Amino acid sequence: MARNTQVAADHDAPPITAILARFVATHPTRGWDDAVDHEAHRTFLNWAGCAVGAASHEAMRAALAAVQMLEPAPQASVLGRPEKVDMAGAALLNGISSHTFDFDDTHLKTIIHPAGPVASAALALAEHRGASGRALIDALVLGIDVSCRMGNLMYPEHYDRGWHITGSTGTLGAAAACARLLGLDEARTAMALGIAASQPVGLREQFGSMTKPLHPGAAARAGLLSALLASRGFTASSRALEAPRGFAQVVSTKCAWHEATDELGRRFEISFNTYKPFACGIVIHPSIDACVQLREQGVTADQVERIELKVHSLVLELTGRKEPADGLQGKFSVYHGCAAGLLFGRAGEPEYADGIVTRADVVALRRKVVATVDDSIDEASADVTAVLRDGRRVHVFVEHAIGSLQRPMTDAALDAKFAAQAEPVLGTAPTAALIAACHRLATIADVRELTALARP
Amino acid sequence: MARNTQVAADHDAPPITAILARFVATHPTRGWDDAVDHEAHRTFLNWAGCAVGAASHEAMRAALAAVQMLEPAPQASVLGRPEKVDMAGAALLNGISSHTFDFDDTHLKTIIHPAGPVASAALALAEHRGASGRALIDALVLGIDVSCRMGNLMYPEHYDRGWHITGSTGTLGAAAACARLLGLDEARTAMALGIAASQPVGLREQFGSMTKPLHPGAAARAGLLSALLASRGFTASSRALEAPRGFAQVVSTKCAWHEATDELGRRFEISFNTYKPFACGIVIHPSIDACVQLREQGVTADQVERIELKVHSLVLELTGRKEPADGLQGKFSVYHGCAAGLLFGRAGEPEYADGIVTRADVVALRRKVVATVDDSIDEASADVTAVLRDGRRVHVFVEHAIGSLQRPMTDAALDAKFAAQAEPVLGTAPTAALIAACHRLATIADVRELTALARP
Numbered sequence: 001m002a003r004n005t006q007v008a009a010d011h012d013a014p015p016i017t018a019i020l021a022r023f024v025a026t027h028p029t030r031g032w033d034d035a036v037d038h039e040a041h042r043t044f045l046n047w048a049g050c051a052v053g054a055a056s057h058e059a060m061r062a063a064l065a066a067v068q069m070l071e072p073a074p075q076a077s078v079l080g081r082p083e084k085v086d087m088a089g090a091a092l093l094n095g096i097s098s099h100t101f102d103f104d105d106t107h108l109k110t111i112i113h114p115a116g117p118v119a120s121a122a123l124a125l126a127e128h129r130g131a132s133g134r135a136l137i138d139a140l141v142l143g144i145d146v147s148c149r150m151g152n153l154m155y156p157e158h159y160d161r162g163w164h165i166t167g168s169t170g171t172l173g174a175a176a177a178c179a180r181l182l183g184l185d186e187a188r189t190a191m192a193l194g195i196a197a198s199q200p201v202g203l204r205e206q207f208g209s210m211t212k213p214l215h216p217g218a219a220a221r222a223g224l225l226s227a228l229l230a231s232r233g234f235t236a237s238s239r240a241l242e243a244p245r246g247f248a249q250v251v252s253t254k255c256a257w258h259e260a261t262d263e264l265g266r267r268f269e270i271s272f273n274t275y276k277p278f279a280c281g282i283v284i285h286p287s288i289d290a291c292v293q294l295r296e297q298g299v300t301a302d303q304v305e306r307i308e309l310k311v312h313s314l315v316l317e318l319t320g321r322k323e324p325a326d327g328l329q330g331k332f333s334v335y336h337g338c339a340a341g342l343l344f345g346r347a348g349e350p351e352y353a354d355g356i357v358t359r360a361d362v363v364a365l366r367r368k369v370v371a372t373v374d375d376s377i378d379e380a381s382a383d384v385t386a387v388l389r390d391g392r393r394v395h396v397f398v399e400h401a402i403g404s405l406q407r408p409m410t411d412a413a414l415d416a417k418f419a420a421q422a423e424p425v426l427g428t429a430p431t432a433a434l435i436a437a438c439h440r441l442a443t444i445a446d447v448r449e450l451t452a453l454a455r456p
Numbered sequence: 457m458a459r460n461t462q463v464a465a466d467h468d469a470p471p472i473t474a475i476l477a478r479f480v481a482t483h484p485t486r487g488w489d490d491a492v493d494h495e496a497h498r499t500f501l502n503w504a505g506c507a508v509g510a511a512s513h514e515a516m517r518a519a520l521a522a523v524q525m526l527e528p529a530p531q532a533s534v535l536g537r538p539e540k541v542d543m544a545g546a547a548l549l550n551g552i553s554s555h556t557f558d559f560d561d562t563h564l565k566t567i568i569h570p571a572g573p574v575a576s577a578a579l580a581l582a583e584h585r586g587a588s589g590r591a592l593i594d595a596l597v598l599g600i601d602v603s604c605r606m607g608n609l610m611y612p613e614h615y616d617r618g619w620h621i622t623g624s625t626g627t628l629g630a631a632a633a634c635a636r637l638l639g640l641d642e643a644r645t646a647m648a649l650g651i652a653a654s655q656p657v658g659l660r661e662q663f664g665s666m667t668k669p670l671h672p673g674a675a676a677r678a679g680l681l682s683a684l685l686a687s688r689g690f691t692a693s694s695r696a697l698e699a700p701r702g703f704a705q706v707v708s709t710k711c712a713w714h715e716a717t718d719e720l721g722r723r724f725e726i727s728f729n730t731y732k733p734f735a736c737g738i739v740i741h742p743s744i745d746a747c748v749q750l751r752e753q754g755v756t757a758d759q760v761e762r763i764e765l766k767v768h769s770l771v772l773e774l775t776g777r778k779e780p781a782d783g784l785q786g787k788f789s790v791y792h793g794c795a796a797g798l799l800f801g802r803a804g805e806p807e808y809a810d811g812i813v814t815r816a817d818v819v820a821l822r823r824k825v826v827a828t829v830d831d832s833i834d835e836a837s838a839d840v841t842a843v844l845r846d847g848r849r850v851h852v853f854v855e856h857a858i859g860s861l862q863r864p865m866t867d868a869a870l871d872a873k874f875a876a877q878a879e880p881v882l883g884t885a886p887t888a889a890l891i892a893a894c895h896r897l898a899t900i901a902d903v904r905e906l907t908a909l910a911r912p
Contacts, residue, residue, distance in 0.1 A: 058689070063690060065688040070684075198657055198662055199674055203653060206650070218678070232522045
């Protein structure tokens with residue numbers, strides 16, 4: 001394998017369980033610069049919008065019905081739904097909904113979706129305890145730092161082997177965030193991480209089933225329970241992450257220990273978080289982005305003779321479906337993505353509805369897309385030329401798609417993405433109020449003010 | 457490695473998720489001979505006695521306090537305690553207590569403790585639903601068959617790598633048992649197994665901490681939830697166990713697929729379950745057994761000049777501690793084990809109390825034990841000679857210790873083990889009633905009759 005698979009023997013393993021526990025327990029509140037705090041708010045907002053947007057998906061209905069078999073106490077909110085359930089159930093359910101449309105955040109270095117496990121666990125606990133928004137943001141930053149650093153330590157070997165890294169590292173991040181919210185000391189935070197280490201969640205084989213979004217939910221639930229146990233004196237190995245039969249060495253042959261500790265407390269992994277503007281795999285994003293730009297330049301569908309698309313071979317390998325028959329297949333069609341971008345100027349979940357993917361004008365336009373492979377073009381780029389009926393050629397080259405680290409979505413674009421997901425669930429005015437609450441989360445005295453706004 | 461590490465490529469993998477799901481969903485009630493049904497009752501009884509016996513251990517107090525933070529509905533019993541909690545909490549807590557003293561059952565081929573995850577999940581669900589004892593026994597046999605077959609498929613590589621195989625396979629067994637109790641059809645049972653496959657629990661690094669007994673508890677809880685989700689239509693990969701990025705290939709490099717299916721429905725793994733007569737590692741059992749036999753032959757401590765013990769080198773490697781300072785260290789001292797066997801005729805949890813391990817007469821006797829290594833003696837055997845002050849030599853050779861497959865504990869011995877654990881918690885008469893109820897479990901119309909007897 002060409003990728004880095006550095007392996008350290010056990011005697012090289014620093015005591016990362018203790019180091020990370022000390023960091024989580026003792027790092028000062030808002031102990032980072034404003035950009036980090038701002039990114040944490042963006043991460044939370046994007047996560048919450050995805051959770052509200054999928055609140056009525058059949059996966060959520062099934063999972064909620066299962067949780068209700070436990071007759072849970074109404075401790076915490078299921079975002080976008082009227083029901084309240086116990087903290088463990090809320091962590092599970094919000095973790096599921098936030099990942100259902102695969103529209104949540106991505107830590108590109110590890111392809112972890114970090115908010116799903118961490119925010120779902122932390123919000124459930126914070127809501128039940130009436131914690132402050134400041135405490136919740138702190139927990140989010142620290143929890144995501146733990147899960148993404150553990151991901152850096154093991155990626156790519158751990159992922160290549162078949163672990164859904166979002167869930168397997170997510171239990172740790174969720175436990176860290178909840179330990180912080182509970183105010184656990186170093187020793188008990190280490191126990192929380194240790195208990196969580198025994199509960200990694202997620203197999204890549206589940207991709208395409210409801211169990212994929214279950215992974216961040218189950219990780220959130222297990223991480224929350226780990227912190228609750230530690231808070232009551234339950235014990236684990238104090239070397240659970242690094243020991244020879246501990247977490248990292250059992251689930252990965254790559255253990256780059258330094259990733260856990262390099263610049264700890266100075267570099268925050270949440271800074272590298274990204275958000276999807278389009279509700280499909282990232283490999284299609286540059287092509288959609290290019291077609292949105294064509295539309296912004298005045299190109300309309302009825303002018304188009306054909307669309308010449310040049311992309312890296314990987315794009316067609318993964319998303320080369322020419323005639324998608326429904327919404328799910330549409331997510332694996334760069335042709336549909338281009339049509340949606342040009343026709344609608346966006347490709348959110350509504351543009352992947354069955355009725356849209358099969359609509360006559362959409363089908364007609366996607367059939368005008370002529371894709372060719374050009375491996376001199378980066379996977380993260382796309383070269384698109386609209387050839388118009390009048391003979392004009394309009395060319396757009398996208399080096400980095402909107403939503404990438406190089407061209408992050410603006411706050412306004414994140415708000416629009418949130419609104420598109422949440423308005424059908426909550427209505428326009430409540431959605432605007434919830435967006436505003438997410439932006440000022442750190443100043444909210446009691447997060448129940450925010451969760452109340454997420455209830456229809 | 458000398459042991460079998462047969463690896464099959466994916467294209468050899470039979471559809472074991474579907475095969476096991478069909479088996480669990482459709483195998484007839486009591487579809488086995490009487491010996492299997494009898495062993496299932498013994499397994500349940502031994503598990504319940506261990507759970508009751510550890511009900512007040514500090515690990516249980518900590519875990520119960522954590523579960524109570526979720527304000528659970530009183531759906532199911534915590535054995536040996538007055539509290540009731542929701543099904544998920546009861547599965548967790550009974551799983552913890554049953555393994556706290558490491559005194560539960562052992563499937564020797566895989567060193568899985570099968571009842572912990574399976575019985576804990578199944579009883580919680582059966583109690584809440586008012587299921588029959590017959591249905592519970594059926595679920596126990598089938599669930600244990602699933603977890604132990606998956607263990608056979610991956611053992612020893614999976615264990616050697618660092619997984620606590622009781623928890624990692626236990627989630628599957630618990631899900632299978634609960635799917636059966638819920639009456640799920642083949643398709644939904646496959647989904648339950650699939651959902652569970654994403655939630656393996658347990659690292660060997662945790663041995664020595666409370667998280668070791670958490671493993672069967674967390675596996676029970678995850679397996680129960682998997683079945684509840686499947687019952688409400690939640691989906692997973694239908695090849696979650698065997699696919700290249702599915703359970704077995706992600707957590708093991710040995711995948712002997714035939715182990716999942718050989719003689720399925722004709723050979724039941726619960727038939728190979730064993731029960732510990734002594735509350736310590738199995739490697740000491742032959743030595744303790746021999747000293748109990750010396751006592752039965754009339755040898756008393758004050759007669760003894762010395763005890764000559766010949767054992768395999770592994771025994772002294774693992775349990776060669778000459779001067780244990782407390783109960784926990786006593787469990788790693790074959791010297792203390794011999795002293796307890798001769799002085800008390802048993803080595804249950806009370807004989808590993810700190811005050812017993814340091815008592816003067818116990819210390820004096822264990823110092824008379826002279827151990828020598830003899831690798832011509834099997835690990836499962838012990839050769840003991842008591843040299844008396846009057847010059848007589850009394851010799852006992854134990855080929856297979858009591859509790860082994862070759863010399864199983866009698867039903868009466870299991871009852872006595874149960875009573876020794878449960879009487880301090882429940883009292884004498886209620887303990888006798890509970891033992892009787894376990895023996896006639898298959899005839900009980902509603903298992904709540906039994907769980908009521910386990911409440912102090």
